Amino acid sequence: MNPGAILAVTLFSLMISFGLTAAALATRGFWPNLAEELDTISLSNSLWRRFLVGFINALISFIIFAITTKHGALGLIGLIIFSIAIIFTFVGLVAEFCLWGRKILVLRDSPNSLFTQTITGGITLSIILLIPFAGQTIFFVVLFQSLGTTIYWLFQRKSLYKT
Numbered sequence: 001m002n003p004g005a006i007l008a009v010t011l012f013s014l015m016i017s018f019g020l021t022a023a024a025l026a027t028r029g030f031w032p033n034l035a036e037e038l039d040t041i042s043l044s045n046s047l048w049r050r051f052l053v054g055f056i057n058a059l060i061s062f063i064i065f066a067i068t069t070k071h072g073a074l075g076l077i078g079l080i081i082f083s084i085a086i087i088f089t090f091v092g093l094v095a096e097f098c099l100w101g102r103k104i105l106v107l108r109d110s111p112n113s114l115f116t117q118t119i120t121g122g123i124t125l126s127i128i129l130l131i132p133f134a135g136q137t138i139f140f141v142v143l144f145q146s147l148g149t150t151i152y153w154l155f156q157r158k159s160l161y162k163t
Contacts, residue, residue, distance in 0.1 A: 013129050021122025024094045028118055035114075038095035041153045042145075051141060054092075054148030061085040085147065092146030092153070097121035100142075 028035040042050070061081050068078030098114060101121030105112045112120075125142060128135045 010130060014126060017122065017126035017129050020090070020093060021097060021119065021126065023090070024097045024122060025115065025118055027091070027094045028098075028114060034091075035094050035098075038092060038149055038153055039098055041156060042092075042095040042099050042149050045149075045152055047145060050145045050148030050152065052148065053151050054089075054144035054146065057151055058085055058089075058144060058147055088150040089143050089147040092149035093143070094118075095149050096142050096146045097125065100124050 061084075065078040065082040068074040068081075098117045098121055101112075101117035101119065101124065104120050104124055105117060125139060129139045131138075
């Protein structure tokens, strides 16, 4: 692979991941209640459970998308379902960035804010994304976890208000 292609892929990965971090900060700022509920969900459910829920839902939505795109008018329904899964993944990523940042900042014994946690988690995942193969695998695991976090949030919203 030539050095220009490697540089292009690296810069593209950084732009995507830093853009996701900025969008997560904006989401946390515009919808703080949503972000707080997602943080509660991500802390109260296990990592592997959220991953499994996210992976199964992503697989089902992709299968529906793949099947319906071959049938003309049903393709729009498949596209809508797949787009909703992508949006849900981004919404859950708000909590995952904060969770990763919280885990990294525990190593420093200083108080930190949600802003610092989100920035630290976003930068950490951005750097991890640059590691060939293993970094992309870890990033996809985090994406499936974030989809699982949002799915859990959809079904546990009412129980969050009772406590």
